[in-house]
Amino acid sequence: MKIDTLVKPLMESIVAITIGVLIGAIVLTFSGFSPIEAYKALLDGALGSTYGIAMTLSSATPIILTALTFAISARTGIFNIGAEGTVYFGAIAAIILTNVVGNPLVGLLGGILLGALWSLPAAFLKVYRGVHEVISTIMFNWIAFYTVLYFVLGPLANPNDPNKTIEIPTSARLPLLMKGSELSWAFIIAILAAVISYYILWHTVLGYELRASGYNERAARYAGINPKRAIIWSFILGGLMSGLAGATEVMGRPPSYAISQGMANIHGYGFDGIGVSLVGRNHPIGIIFSGIFFGILKAGATAMQIEAGVPLEMVKVVQGIIVVAVAVPGLWDLIKKVVRR
Amino acid sequence: MNALDMIIFNLIGAFTAMVPLVLTSVGAVVSERAGVVNIGYEGILLMSAFFGAVFAEISGSPWIGLLGGAFVGMLLGMLHGAITVYLKGDHIIPGIGINLLALGVVAFGIPAVWGTAGQHQVPSTVRISPIINTSYGGISPMILITIIITFLTHWVLFRTPLGLRIRSCGENPEAADSLGISVEKYRFLATVYGATLAGLGGAYLSLDWLGTITKELSSGRGFIALANMVFSGWNPIRALIGGFLFGFFDNLSIWVSTNPGVQKIIPWQFVATLPYLVTIIIVAGIIGRARPPKWDGKPYKRE
Numbered sequence: 001m002k003i004d005t006l007v008k009p010l011m012e013s014i015v016a017i018t019i020g021v022l023i024g025a026i027v028l029t030f031s032g033f034s035p036i037e038a039y040k041a042l043l044d045g046a047l048g049s050t051y052g053i054a055m056t057l058s059s060a061t062p063i064i065l066t067a068l069t070f071a072i073s074a075r076t077g078i079f080n081i082g083a084e085g086t087v088y089f090g091a092i093a094a095i096i097l098t099n100v101v102g103n104p105l106v107g108l109l110g111g112i113l114l115g116a117l118w119s120l121p122a123a124f125l126k127v128y129r130g131v132h133e134v135i136s137t138i139m140f141n142w143i144a145f146y147t148v149l150y151f152v153l154g155p156l157a158n159p160n161d162p163n164k165t166i167e168i169p170t171s172a173r174l175p176l177l178m179k180g181s182e183l184s185w186a187f188i189i190a191i192l193a194a195v196i197s198y199y200i201l202w203h204t205v206l207g208y209e210l211r212a213s214g215y216n217e218r219a220a221r222y223a224g225i226n227p228k229r230a231i232i233w234s235f236i237l238g239g240l241m242s243g244l245a246g247a248t249e250v251m252g253r254p255p256s257y258a259i260s261q262g263m264a265n266i267h268g269y270g271f272d273g274i275g276v277s278l279v280g281r282n283h284p285i286g287i288i289f290s291g292i293f294f295g296i297l298k299a300g301a302t303a304m305q306i307e308a309g310v311p312l313e314m315v316k317v318v319q320g321i322i323v324v325a326v327a328v329p330g331l332w333d334l335i336k337k338v339v340r341r
Numbered sequence: 342m343n344a345l346d347m348i349i350f351n352l353i354g355a356f357t358a359m360v361p362l363v364l365t366s367v368g369a370v371v372s373e374r375a376g377v378v379n380i381g382y383e384g385i386l387l388m389s390a391f392f393g394a395v396f397a398e399i400s401g402s403p404w405i406g407l408l409g410g411a412f413v414g415m416l417l418g419m420l421h422g423a424i425t426v427y428l429k430g431d432h433i434i435p436g437i438g439i440n441l442l443a444l445g446v447v448a449f450g451i452p453a454v455w456g457t458a459g460q461h462q463v464p465s466t467v468r469i470s471p472i473i474n475t476s477y478g479g480i481s482p483m484i485l486i487t488i489i490i491t492f493l494t495h496w497v498l499f500r501t502p503l504g505l506r507i508r509s510c511g512e513n514p515e516a517a518d519s520l521g522i523s524v525e526k527y528r529f530l531a532t533v534y535g536a537t538l539a540g541l542g543g544a545y546l547s548l549d550w551l552g553t554i555t556k557e558l559s560s561g562r563g564f565i566a567l568a569n570m571v572f573s574g575w576n577p578i579r580a581l582i583g584g585f586l587f588g589f590f591d592n593l594s595i596w597v598s599t600n601p602g603v604q605k606i607i608p609w610q611f612v613a614t615l616p617y618l619v620t621i622i623i624v625a626g627i628i629g630r631a632r633p634p635k636w637d638g639k640p641y642k643r644e
Contacts, residue, residue: 031453079433129625132571134380134433136624138564139617150610271444274437313448320442324420327435329428 009281011332013290016279020322027317028310038308042315045303046296052303054181058253060295062087064190064287065245066273068197069238071282073133075201076234077214082122082137083242084270085144090115090246091259091266092148095156095165098172098251107172107251108189108244115243116236118144123235127228141270145263152259164258174252186252191288193241198284200237210234245269272298275319278326294319350477351593357478357550358595359581359588360487361386361542365566366573366580367494368538374498374575375531376511378638379421381436383563384443385536386543387556389413391447393544394554395454397467406467407544414540415533422532426525429640440563448556460555469549483545488581490538495577507531511634514641524641539563561617562591568624571631590619 025035046056066083073080090111097110122140125131156165174185201207213220213227220227249266250257259266276294280286297319301312325331365382372379389410397406417439424430455461471479498504507527509517514524546562547554569587573580594616598609 027449031449079437081437125621125625130631131621131624132567135564135568135571136621138383138561139568139621142561142617143614146610146613150608153610154608268444271441275441278434278437311449311452313445313452316445317442317449318445320438320445323441324424324435324438327424327430327438329424329430 008332009286013279013281013286013326015331015335016322016325016328017293019325020318023321024314024318028314031310033308033310038304038310038314041307041310042297042300042304044300045307046300050178051181052299054178054183055299056292056295057187058182058184058295059298060291061187061190061252062245062249062269063272063276063294063298064291065193065248066242066269067276067280067287067291068193068241068273068284069270070274070277071280071284071287072197072201072210072238072241073234074277074282075214076210076230077217078126078133078231078234080119080122080133080137080235080238081270081274082119082133082140083238083245083273084268085137085141086115086118086239086242087246087249087266087269088144088148088263089118090243091250092151092156092246093243094247094250095168095258098168099166102169102171104172104174104251107168108247111243111247112240113243115241115246116239118243119235119239120232123232126235127231148259149263152261152263156259158258162261164256164260166258168251168257172251173257174248176254182253184248184252184254186248189244189248189252190291193244194284194288197237197241201284206233242270242273245273272319275323278323346477351589351596353475353477353480354592354596355585355589356484357481357588358592359584360481360483360545360550361562362566362569362587362591363487363491363581363584364542364545365539365563366569366584367491367577368535369567369570370535370573370575370577370580371494371498371507372532372535373570373637374511374634375507375528376514376634376636376639376641377422377425377528377532377535378432379418379425379436379532379535380433380564380567381417381421381439382536382539382566383559383561384436384440385414385417385539386546386559386563387443387447388417389540389543390547390558391450391554393540394461394463394467394547395450397544397548398464401467403467403469403548406548407469407541410544410548411537411540414543415537417540418533418536419529421536422529425640426528426532429642432638432640443559444556447554447558451554451556460553463547463552463554465552467548468552469545481545481549483549491577491581498577508634510641511636514636518641518643524643528641539566542566565591565616565620568620571633572623572627574631575634586623587616587620591616 028035028038046052069083093110093114094107098107122136125136126133152165158164158166177183209225209230212225213230217227276291280290297315301315304310305312392413393406393410396409397403421435424435425432451461472482473480506522510524510527518524569583572583594612597603598612
């Protein structure tokens with residue numbers, strides 16, 4: 001029984017990934033590329049060397065954190081897709097605060113706090129005005145994008161380098177785990193965050209309240225749980241995670257230690273995280289593994305572009321197909337039925 | 342430019358900007374009236390804008406491009422309909438999937454098709470030409486087509502047996518089923534119709550209004566259209582009025598942010614947040630009174 005409840009979701013995710021990779025191969029073929037060559041270059045780049053593996057893990061770091069945002073909300077029965085904007089604010093907070101106090105803890109805390117704060121308006125709009133969180137969080141993402149872009153191009157612009165903001169001071173950077181790579185303590189922090197999320201969701205009263213109101217709001221209310229409180233907490237916890245993603249990304253990802261001019265180095269993680277969370281079945285431990293899988297795609301994409309000439313955005317096509325496939329209910333049962341025939 | 346010129350200029354701009362919002366909102370009204378929620382319109386707008394431009398450039402005709410965009414919307418609607426209606430899946434997740442897919446397909450497609458990174462200018466020969474040229478800019482035939490589609494949809498939805506059947510599937514599918522109405526068929530067709538209209542709106546973005554294709558082209562309009570649908574109370578004609586309002590701010594922010602006089606006073610980035618702020622304020626203001634169809638977003642399984 002216990003095994004079966006683990007095997008089925010695992011198989012569903014594997015089937016979804018397989019569908020994504022296969023349709024990706026078809027798209028590659030039609031675009032005039034060799035899928036075998038492309039995927040080989042991707043895997044070589046991501047796993048073929050210690051440096052590649054370090055790249056994979058550092059690429060997995062921010063998307064594990066943003067996936068936790070989505071997972072915590074999904075467990076509470078809502079769809080918080082505002083991680084994208086929250087990441088921007090986490091990064092900005094870390095840059096400003098570490099330049100005042102050159103201590104990594106201050107930067108991490110600042111990112112966490114501003115992330116949680118930025119998530120609150122959508123929570124209140126949901127609870128008190130009934131505004132659907134999908135609409136409000138997307139609107140807040142765009143507001144965050146332009147607001148942070150103002151700071152990046154204006155007050156925080158780097159006087160010595162027109163391509164980025166002022167840097168995180170050396171004293172506040174997260175130590176590297178491997179010399180010459182991009183892998184830093186940020187990865188350890190992300191794993192810890194996932195474990196803590198698991199603990200909160202399954203081993204605390206708060207987590208029980210979140211899951212209960214997500215599972216059946218009416219029953220939860222009957223049991224004395226306040227679903228409104230649960231929703232606000234799920235936004236706060238989610239905001240902490242993606243605020244942390246933004247902070248660790250600028251504090252622990254060499255060589256830039258800053259936000260690039262077009263915000264390219266902190267862009268897209270919120271949306272990547274949704275895919276990571278869904279493939280990880282909205283479970284913090286599952287998210288660690290699916291985050292590393294998507295980390296392989298991200299880290300290998302550059303090698304694929306250089307070695308096989310395939311635009312690196314190809315991996316986003318694969319990612320999109322995987323998420324659509326995950327949305328098909330009972331995928332594994334469907335496959336079993338077809339196979340039995 | 343004097344005050345009157347400015348007003349006329351912005352009113353025409355509002356009509357221009359309203360087209361993709363109204364088409365998407367009207368489509369969403371039909372889909373949700375039948376009980377199917379789709380948050381993938383953002384991705385449908387983006388992919389249709391891209392494929393619309395591809396079809397137009399291959400055929401050399403902007404109108405074939407528009408139809409191609411609508412066709413891509415239709416296919417995506419069939420995908421969403423198959424998952425939500427026939428396989429009884431969740432209504433939100435496939436939409437998220439379509440939005441993510443669009444980010445990938447368009448970002449991959451622009452360099453793969455045109456060999457340029459990030460942005461492609463649609464040649465003027467395959468852009469929809471205005472029916473009237475004024476000194477304030479052209480007026481697109483698509484504005485007229487959008488208004489006609491809105492009134493036709495409204496009439497079908499509220500004045501014909503077909504519309505009654507569609508609405509019954511979203512309001513009380515059990516009753517509809519017991520009267521012999523195929524809930525699945527009407528839900529599926531309504532979903533496809535909604536996505537097709539969004540596809541038309543997406544192709545309009547690249548082939549008419551903006552004349553370019555980037556991976557951020559839809560910039561939240563699919564979600565603003567959903568907000569407008571809520572604002573309209575799931576009513577096509579009110580969605581037309583709401584779309585004009587949202588379109589006004591969409592156009593205003595583009596116009597103001599490129600105006601050097603304004604740029605000196607307030608950074609353009611803050612002006613660019615205007616459509617999103619207005620959307621949140623309007624939706625927060627009216628939502629207490631909004632009443633979605635009773636079975637909106639709930640899979641219907643026959644007992």
